[in-house]
Amino acid sequence: MIKELITKNIPQKLQDTLFVRFFGLTKVPLIFFVSPSVVRLDDQQCVVKIPLNRRTKNHLNSMYFGVLATGADLAGGLVAMKEIADSKKQVALSFKDFHAEFLKRAEGDVHFVCTQIPEIKNFVAQVIASGERMNFPVYIEAIVPSIEAAPVAKFTLTLSLKLKN
Numbered sequence: 001m002i003k004e005l006i007t008k009n010i011p012q013k014l015q016d017t018l019f020v021r022f023f024g025l026t027k028v029p030l031i032f033f034v035s036p037s038v039v040r041l042d043d044q045q046c047v048v049k050i051p052l053n054r055r056t057k058n059h060l061n062s063m064y065f066g067v068l069a070t071g072a073d074l075a076g077g078l079v080a081m082k083e084i085a086d087s088k089k090q091v092a093l094s095f096k097d098f099h100a101e102f103l104k105r106a107e108g109d110v111h112f113v114c115t116q117i118p119e120i121k122n123f124v125a126q127v128i129a130s131g132e133r134m135n136f137p138v139y140i141e142a143i144v145p146s147i148e149a150a151p152v153a154k155f156t157l158t159l160s161l162k163l164k165n
Helices: 002-009 012-026 029-033 065-087 117-130
Strands: 037-041 046-050 091-102 110-114 134-144 148-163
Touching: 012 029, 012 037, 012 065, 029 065, 037 065, 046 065, 065 091, 065 110, 065 117, 065 134, 065 148, 091 117, 117 134, 117 148
Parallel strands: none
Antiparallel strands: 037 046, 046 110, 091 148, 110 134, 134 148
């Protein structure tokens, strides 16, 4: 009943942002600390925004690389997290490895974009069906739309999932 009231009265982007921040508050405090927002989460894209502010910038007034890694982690894992939650199955989610290519300084709010939504959803279903640990590469681009559309960083994270017994 409460869930129905929430889903009817709160916009989906706000629900997704609250989901991410609650996860950060309860499981990974750094996520909560950097104040991410979900800009878009649909069947085509997952876009997570992290603001450039005193908490997230480095000594050069650009986004600290650890915060960039946090944003890539969120954009790459959010779709899988929601699919796992919707499945009501116990699935362990982690990232096996992380590759980053920093192209420019991120001197504004950064949007982390993942476009592999159908593939990630299919991957989660395969893991649940097989029960085996499986790995899947997830590609993320970080952009600063207030400055230009070209990526400031590119990431490849290997999503590793396993059905818990």
